[in-house]
Amino acid sequence: MGTEGLGLEITELRLGLPGCGDERKEKKRVFLDILGGDSGDGAGGDVKNRNIGVAVGWPPVCSYRKRTIIKMYVKVSMDGAPFLRKIDVNGYKGYSDFVRALENLFGLGDECEYIPIYEDKDGDWMLVGDVPWETFIETCKRLRMKKRVSDGGFQT
Amino acid sequence: MGYSFPEEVLEHVFSFISLHTDRNAVSLVCKSWYEIERWCRRRIFIGNCYAVSPGIVIRRFPEVRSVELKGKPHFADFNLVPDGWGGYFYPWICEMARAYPWLEEIRLKRMVITDESLELISKSFKNFKVLVLSSCEGFSIDGLAAIAANCRNLRELDLRESEVEDLSGHWLSHFPDSCTSLQSLNMSCLLSEVSFSALVRLIARSPNLKTLRLNRAVPLEKLSTLLHRAPQLVELGTGAYSAEIRQDLLSNLTEAFAKCKELEGLSGFWDVVPFYLPAFYSVCSRLTSLNLSYATIQSPDVTKIITQCPNLQRLSVLDYIEDTGLDALSLSCKELRELRVFPSDPFVADANVALTEQGLVSVSEGCSKLQSVLYFCRQMSNSALTTIAKNRPNLTCFRLCILEPRAPDYQTLEPLDHGFGAIVDHCKQLQRLSLSGLLTDRVFEYIGNRAKKLEMLSIAFAGDSDLGLHFVLSGCESLRKLEIRDCPFGDKALLANVSKLETMRSLWMSSCSVSLGACKWLSQKMPRLNVEVIDEQGDLDSRPDSCHVEKLYVYRTVAGPRLDMPSFVRTMNQNPAYRR
Numbered sequence: 001m002g003t004e005g006l007g008l009e010i011t012e013l014r015l016g017l018p019g020c021g022d023e024r025k026e027k028k029r030v031f032l033d034i035l036g037g038d039s040g041d042g043a044g045g046d047v048k049n050r051n052i053g054v055a056v057g058w059p060p061v062c063s064y065r066k067r068t069i070i071k072m073y074v075k076v077s078m079d080g081a082p083f084l085r086k087i088d089v090n091g092y093k094g095y096s097d098f099v100r101a102l103e104n105l106f107g108l109g110d111e112c113e114y115i116p117i118y119e120d121k122d123g124d125w126m127l128v129g130d131v132p133w134e135t136f137i138e139t140c141k142r143l144r145m146k147k148r149v150s151d152g153g154f155q156t
Numbered sequence: 157m158g159y160s161f162p163e164e165v166l167e168h169v170f171s172f173i174s175l176h177t178d179r180n181a182v183s184l185v186c187k188s189w190y191e192i193e194r195w196c197r198r199r200i201f202i203g204n205c206y207a208v209s210p211g212i213v214i215r216r217f218p219e220v221r222s223v224e225l226k227g228k229p230h231f232a233d234f235n236l237v238p239d240g241w242g243g244y245f246y247p248w249i250c251e252m253a254r255a256y257p258w259l260e261e262i263r264l265k266r267m268v269i270t271d272e273s274l275e276l277i278s279k280s281f282k283n284f285k286v287l288v289l290s291s292c293e294g295f296s297i298d299g300l301a302a303i304a305a306n307c308r309n310l311r312e313l314d315l316r317e318s319e320v321e322d323l324s325g326h327w328l329s330h331f332p333d334s335c336t337s338l339q340s341l342n343m344s345c346l347l348s349e350v351s352f353s354a355l356v357r358l359i360a361r362s363p364n365l366k367t368l369r370l371n372r373a374v375p376l377e378k379l380s381t382l383l384h385r386a387p388q389l390v391e392l393g394t395g396a397y398s399a400e401i402r403q404d405l406l407s408n409l410t411e412a413f414a415k416c417k418e419l420e421g422l423s424g425f426w427d428v429v430p431f432y433l434p435a436f437y438s439v440c441s442r443l444t445s446l447n448l449s450y451a452t453i454q455s456p457d458v459t460k461i462i463t464q465c466p467n468l469q470r471l472s473v474l475d476y477i478e479d480t481g482l483d484a485l486s487l488s489c490k491e492l493r494e495l496r497v498f499p500s501d502p503f504v505a506d507a508n509v510a511l512t513e514q515g516l517v518s519v520s521e522g523c524s525k526l527q528s529v530l531y532f533c534r535q536m537s538n539s540a541l542t543t544i545a546k547n548r549p550n551l552t553c554f555r556l557c558i559l560e561p562r563a564p565d566y567q568t569l570e571p572l573d574h575g576f577g578a579i580v581d582h583c584k585q586l587q588r589l590s591l592s593g594l595l596t597d598r599v600f601e602y603i604g605n606r607a608k609k610l611e612m613l614s615i616a617f618a619g620d621s622d623l624g625l626h627f628v629l630s631g632c633e634s635l636r637k638l639e640i641r642d643c644p645f646g647d648k649a650l651l652a653n654v655s656k657l658e659t660m661r662s663l664w665m666s667s668c669s670v671s672l673g674a675c676k677w678l679s680q681k682m683p684r685l686n687v688e689v690i691d692e693q694g695d696l697d698s699r700p701d702s703c704h705v706e707k708l709y710v711y712r713t714v715a716g717p718r719l720d721m722p723s724f725v726r727t728m729n730q731n732p733a734y735r736r
């Protein structure tokens with residue numbers, strides 16, 4: 001669609017190098033990818049449990065309401081445990097509360113053999129605790145209690 | 157023109173003019189009216205705390221009794237404004253404490269207020285009466301204790317949706333026994349328990365208490381005790397509405413509610429156990445306002461309640477109400493002015509409830525006085541929007557949130573341009589609009605051409621090009637606030653409409669395509685705008701002008717660039733010549 005016929009004159013300003021501004025298109029592509037692309041078919045994917053949490057602050061539910069009412073259950077696995085658990089990430093005030101609850105979920109004490117990691121909306125596995133709590137709630141898709149190895153590193 | 161009215165006469169006439177916009181107009185008539193008006197203005201409203209400085213306000217209006225301030229932009233509600241951005245009340249209270257010893261009322265929205273500031277309030281104003289902190293943060297129970305202890309004539313303490321650090325300690329008992337002036341108390345946002353005995357005593361000695369909003373921690377078993385002490389209540393917010401099933405508890409509660417003959421508004425209702433809902437049925441016929449938006453009760457229970465409320469004017473509810481409940485609403489509540497339907501499970505794509513566009517269409521048909529809508533849903537169609545628009549041309553606020561970004565008309569798979577176009581076409585008094593769904597530049601052309609009374613517009617994941625933004629900026633004459641996220645709007649439209657920005661309160665653009673260079677250019681061209689770039693990645697100085705900024709917040713100001721910015725916020729073209 002063009003500007004013809006609308007009688008509008010938008011000042012043609014070029015403030016960047018030619019070819020710049022492709023960032024925008026890339027961003028859009030990522031959204032479309034997440035949303036299933038232009039084809040609009042949901043074939044091949046389990047659409048039912050697809051999350052709408054692709055962008056921070058969307059849907060626009062204010063934080064007060066989110067903290068109060070919205071349950072955001074994510075799966076938690078633990079290395080060596082036969083089944084997974086679920087935890088409502090929205091039910092905690094911050095990281096210390098939350099990690100304690102995670103430990104309780106699996107009956108872990110102070111030995112702290114396990115490190116909590118999470119999969120974010122980009123599909124990357126991250127260490128719990130780096131980002132602000134509010135951001136963590138919105139971007140955490142899945143959790144895992146990863147077993148520490150004896151030299152203090154991580155079992156791969 | 158030799159003679160004019162004596163000052164006293166003009167002052168008396170002005171005393172009947174209360175709207176801020178009218179007062180502002182009066183002050184522009186001539187110099188002497190400006191002078192008279194500024195000495196007799198008692199209420200100040202500042203929609204953006206950075207648009208003006210405390211010093212300027214105090215110099216112009218020396219006899220103020222009531223101050224209302226707003227801080228962070230609206231999108232801060234959705235975590236789009238990083239912590240530490242600003243909106244501090246401290247600089248204001250420091251100066252007002254000195255300049256306004258007779259200040260009675262402070263109302264803040266989205267501001268950061270510390271315990272220190274609260275203490276300063278409590279000690280500086282002998283006749284302090286009203287404190288409203290809406291969506292504020294930065295303070296704790298200690299600050300509240302200071303207010304309780306020192307404000308002898310406190311009438312209203314309203315902490316709606318604020319984030320309060322709940323250290324241990326009972327602040328309610330700091331209200332002295334001599335304090336009997338309380339008319340309104342809203343502590344619904346507090347997380348921890350308050351001392352129940354202190355609460356009962358406070359209520360018992362406050363004969364003028366009209367509004368009481370409890371927090372979740374006040375158990376249902378104790379509610380009847382409170383109601384017996386305050387049968388004159390007009391607005392009640394319950395605590396948690398759950399207890400184990402006990403017939404005697406239900407009877408007590410029913411009896412207590414029955415004694416409240418003045419009750420018109422109800423809210424609270426966390427953790428509802430449906431067994432106890434009938435306790436307040438006796439009140440329903442009088443209810444004008446009902447907030448069930450924290451009640452996770454299903455459609456039949458919700459419907460049972462609202463069909464008993466023929467005088468209902470404002471309803472907030474979760475989407476558990478479903479289309480059937482909204483049908484019932486449209487038949488029972490002919491006085492409805494405002495409807496808000498919130499999502500129970502907003503982060504899941506698949507519908508967990510049977511709530512569709514049909515529910516809203518029903519309400520638009522049955523409720524002829526409906527003016528204000530906030531509606532979260534999962535599907536919408538152009539035909540539904542058009543029907544709603546034709547049914548309700550008297551709408552003044554229409555906020556629709558289709559949960560999935562860029563969702564098309566679910567029937568035709570077309571963009572929703574025509575539907576929203578119908579809204580702005582028929583609803584000629586529309587002041588506030590929030591868009592969602594799949595939208596092209598076309599919808600903005602409709603808005604620019606038709607929405608002449610529109611003051612606030614929220615846009616997300618919409619449009620195709622700068623043309624969309626240009627339509628809005630060049631067409632919407634009454635536009636004051638524009639907030640945009642994740643749209644392909646860039647430099648062209650912004651730079652073609654620079655003077656428009658000075659006629660508005662503010663513009664927010666995040667995850668769009670505005671370049672750093674454009675921000676700098678805008679700021680140089682318009683010295684009375686603060687062009688703030690929010691960028692958490694750091695080293696803005698080393699970035700090329702072509703790179704896109706994360707977030708942009710532009711607002712008009714007479715105070716120059718602000719001095720309290722964190723490292724991730726920069727005002728472009730910081731020119732000291734324009735300070736104070």
